[in-house]
Amino acid sequence: xxxxxxxxxxxxxxxxxxxxxxxxxxxxxxxxxxxxxxxxxxxxxxxxxxxxxxxxxxxxxxxxxxxxxxxxxxxxxxxxx
Amino acid sequence: xxxxxxxxxxxxxxxxxxxxxxxxxxxxxxxxxxxxxxxxxxxxxxxxxxxxxxxxxxxxxxxxxxxxxxxxxxxxxxxxxxxxxxxxxxxxxxxxxxxxxxxxxxxxxxxxxxxxxxxxxxxxxxxxxxxxxxxxxxxxxxxxxxxxxxxxxxxxxxxxxxxxxxxxxxxxxxxxxxxxxxxxxxxxxxxxxxxxxxxxxxxxxxxxxxxxxxxxxxxxxxxxxxxxxxxxxxxxxxxxxxxxxxxxxxxxxxxxxxxxxxxxxxxxxxxxxxxxxxxxxxxxxxxxxxxxxxxxxxxxxxxxxxxxxxxxxxxxxxxxxxxxxxxxxxxxxxxxxxxxxxxxxxxxxxxxxxxxxxxxxxxxxxxxxxxxxxxxxxxxxxxxxxxxxxxxxxxxxxxxxxxxxxxxxxxxxxxxxxxxxxxxxxxxxxxxxxxxxxxxxxxxxxxxxxxxxxxxxxxxxxxxxxxxxxxxxxxxxxxxxxxxxxxxxxxxxxxxxxxxxxxxxxxxxxxxxxxxxxxxxxxxxxxxxxxxxxxxxxxxxxxxxxxxxxxxxxxxxxxxxxxxxxxxxxxxxxxxxxxxxxxxxxxxxxxxxxxxxxxxxxxxxxxxxxxxxxxxxxxxxxxxxxx
Numbered sequence: 001x002x003x004x005x006x007x008x009x010x011x012x013x014x015x016x017x018x019x020x021x022x023x024x025x026x027x028x029x030x031x032x033x034x035x036x037x038x039x040x041x042x043x044x045x046x047x048x049x050x051x052x053x054x055x056x057x058x059x060x061x062x063x064x065x066x067x068x069x070x071x072x073x074x075x076x077x078x079x080x081x
Numbered sequence: 082x083x084x085x086x087x088x089x090x091x092x093x094x095x096x097x098x099x100x101x102x103x104x105x106x107x108x109x110x111x112x113x114x115x116x117x118x119x120x121x122x123x124x125x126x127x128x129x130x131x132x133x134x135x136x137x138x139x140x141x142x143x144x145x146x147x148x149x150x151x152x153x154x155x156x157x158x159x160x161x162x163x164x165x166x167x168x169x170x171x172x173x174x175x176x177x178x179x180x181x182x183x184x185x186x187x188x189x190x191x192x193x194x195x196x197x198x199x200x201x202x203x204x205x206x207x208x209x210x211x212x213x214x215x216x217x218x219x220x221x222x223x224x225x226x227x228x229x230x231x232x233x234x235x236x237x238x239x240x241x242x243x244x245x246x247x248x249x250x251x252x253x254x255x256x257x258x259x260x261x262x263x264x265x266x267x268x269x270x271x272x273x274x275x276x277x278x279x280x281x282x283x284x285x286x287x288x289x290x291x292x293x294x295x296x297x298x299x300x301x302x303x304x305x306x307x308x309x310x311x312x313x314x315x316x317x318x319x320x321x322x323x324x325x326x327x328x329x330x331x332x333x334x335x336x337x338x339x340x341x342x343x344x345x346x347x348x349x350x351x352x353x354x355x356x357x358x359x360x361x362x363x364x365x366x367x368x369x370x371x372x373x374x375x376x377x378x379x380x381x382x383x384x385x386x387x388x389x390x391x392x393x394x395x396x397x398x399x400x401x402x403x404x405x406x407x408x409x410x411x412x413x414x415x416x417x418x419x420x421x422x423x424x425x426x427x428x429x430x431x432x433x434x435x436x437x438x439x440x441x442x443x444x445x446x447x448x449x450x451x452x453x454x455x456x457x458x459x460x461x462x463x464x465x466x467x468x469x470x471x472x473x474x475x476x477x478x479x480x481x482x483x484x485x486x487x488x489x490x491x492x493x494x495x496x497x498x499x500x501x502x503x504x505x506x507x508x509x510x511x512x513x514x515x516x517x518x519x520x521x522x523x524x525x526x527x528x529x530x531x532x533x534x535x536x537x538x539x540x541x542x543x544x545x546x547x548x549x550x551x552x553x554x555x556x557x558x559x560x561x562x563x564x565x566x567x568x569x570x571x572x573x574x575x576x577x578x579x580x581x582x583x584x585x586x587x588x589x590x591x592x593x594x595x596x597x598x599x600x601x602x603x604x605x606x607x608x609x610x611x612x613x614x615x616x617x618x619x620x621x622x623x624x625x626x627x628x629x630x631x632x633x634x635x636x637x638x639x640x641x642x643x644x645x646x647x648x649x650x651x652x653x654x655x656x657x658x659x660x661x662x663x664x665x666x667x668x669x670x671x672x673x674x675x676x677x678x679x680x681x682x683x684x685x686x687x688x689x690x691x692x693x694x695x696x697x698x699x700x701x702x703x704x705x706x707x708x
Contacts, residue, residue, distance in 0.1 A: 016124050037156050045117045056311045
């Protein structure tokens with residue numbers, strides 16, 4: 001499964017909404033329930049799903065879902081070269 | 082202690098909510114759930130929340146709870162609300178703005194003041210509130226002064242909050258030591274000073290403040306996993322999301338008792354709960370309660386823990402499937418028993434179902450069903466109580482008795498908001514004043530319960546590999562035993578060889594919880610035109626589940642195949658087998674009083690007869706899986 005599809009599933013689980021379709025330009029402003037609590041849940045769920053740990057710097061630098069996709073890809077490559 | 086008179090109607094549980102709650106309170110907590118799963122549960126409940134409130138408005142206790150934290154509290158609030166509903170509380174939660182407690186309480190017109198809460202939860206954190214510590218090599222006086230300054234701050238804070246009941250967290254000792262191994266070796270180290278402060282807080286606790294030992298929770302959870310530095314820096318989150326369920330569960334148990342819904346009574350099983358083994362079958366010498374035996378030691382430790390609960394005011398009740406005198410004999414005779422009969426406020430030992438018995442215990446003690454906690458090693462008993470006593474907290478007892486204390490301790494069943502000297506006298510007043518009420522009609526839908534167990538049996542002639550277990554069962558059964566004739570393996574083998582005149586039947590049982598193996602043994606002797614039940618034993622653990630009926634049906638089948646007219650049962654009374662004295666009548670046999678009718682000689686027995694011709698198979702809820 002593509003990373004973007006896997007990520008989309010995580011989004012759908014965390015926000016409990018199967019209609020969510022993520023895109024690279026998507027930000028928190030685009031999803032109604034994406035508040036700070038759900039943001040933390042989202043990051044935690046992504047870490048669990050991909051078996052990764054984001055550093056504090058990596059999390060603060062995320063500006064949109066595109067950054068998130070790139071970050072996950074990059075870290076996955078590092079974990080499994 | 083006020084007791085509600087039992088008679089409050091069973092609370093209606095609207096579809097959905099009780100399933101959501103049952104995991105929180107009864108079966109297993111949600112410790113293995115991910116934070117996402119937990120919050121998704123909360124979302125599910127929130128969709129039904131307003132209907133739930135309307136349906137249950139008479140039974141929910143209202144509680145206005147204000148939460149302040151020097152760290153983020155918002156993620157605690159949602160889950161806490163859900164857990165409080167599960168405890169029968171309708172919370173209205175006021176969430177203080179992060180780190181705003183001082184301004185909110187000092188400002189007379191503030192929203193907090195207008196809210197007028199019943200409870201105020203204050204969550205303190207070392208990283209925010211204790212920024213300066215005594216210097217290295219500080220003197221004892223300087224350390225004391227440091228402690229006192231902070232103590233004064235807290236007392237002023239609590240006074241400022243006003244009359245509400247306060248829950249104040251104690252400080253979590255950090256998971257780092259700048260002095261390394263020496264952190265615990267000098268009085269001025271940061272961690273020792275924090276410990277000192279926690280102790281000083283405890284020593285000078287005002288009446289309206291209850292502490293929540295967050296350091297204890299962090300230790301229980303595992304401090305390494307508890308801490309989440311990344312999310313502390315990102316969101317001022319005080320601890321890892323993984324620890325959230327533990328914290329919220331503990332807070333909710335404390336709130337429950339502060340709001341007047343404490344659990345008051347622990348109902349205990351006896352066999353394999355207070356001692357290893359079954360007293361009716363194993364006898365005083367056979368049960369495991371010897372301090373020199375590891376298993377016995379585990380049960381003794383559990384009894385000591387339970388006794389300590391009684392000593393601080395928890396009522397103990399016994400609910401056991403046993404002959405009452407046999408059950409009490411352990412208390413009278415066994416030298417290693419820690420619990421004594423005087424410790425038990427209500428002792429119920431009979432062969433009725435435990436749900437009905439618990440209702441009776443509630444009536445006798447004059448307490449509500451919702452103040453009872455049930456501890457029983459047998460999952461089938463736990464199931465019947467869960468199904469029929471919805472308000473009772475049923476502890477999910479682990480298989481291993483060495484883990485009993487942890488299971489009871491971690492359930493937080495008896496978290497009380499206060500402790501008084503009167504609590505220690507509670508049991509004595511009940512023991513002196515117990516009224517035995519007549520047992521009323523069972524309230525349990527027993528057929529539904531039996532169907533839900535998924536019972537299956539295999540009944541047939543025994544084969545070689547069953548001989549040992551078959552012989553063992555015959556020799557150790559005392560209670561469900563009609564004639565108490567003992568045989569050795571050689572006897573059994575000889576009878577097996579005589580197939581024309583003897584049938585040796587085994588019965589194996591399993592249900593959705595467990596495979597019980599061989600639980601009943603029958604020896605049938607064929608005579609000229611009748612069949613004699615030479616031996617019929619059964620494990621008492623599976624009484625009243627329908628096995629008696631299934632076995633009876635099989636015995637009649639065999640008599641039919643042999644072309645016999647009658648099936649005879651002889652009951653020879655002993656001190657231990659009163660249990661089965663009238664059972665044949667319940668199974669469709671008739672009593673024979675005229676001994677001259679009996680085709681065999683009998684001196685001390687009671688006789689029961691079943692004609693084969695018009696026998697209709699007895700109905701039960703067991704699937705026969707080997708026909």
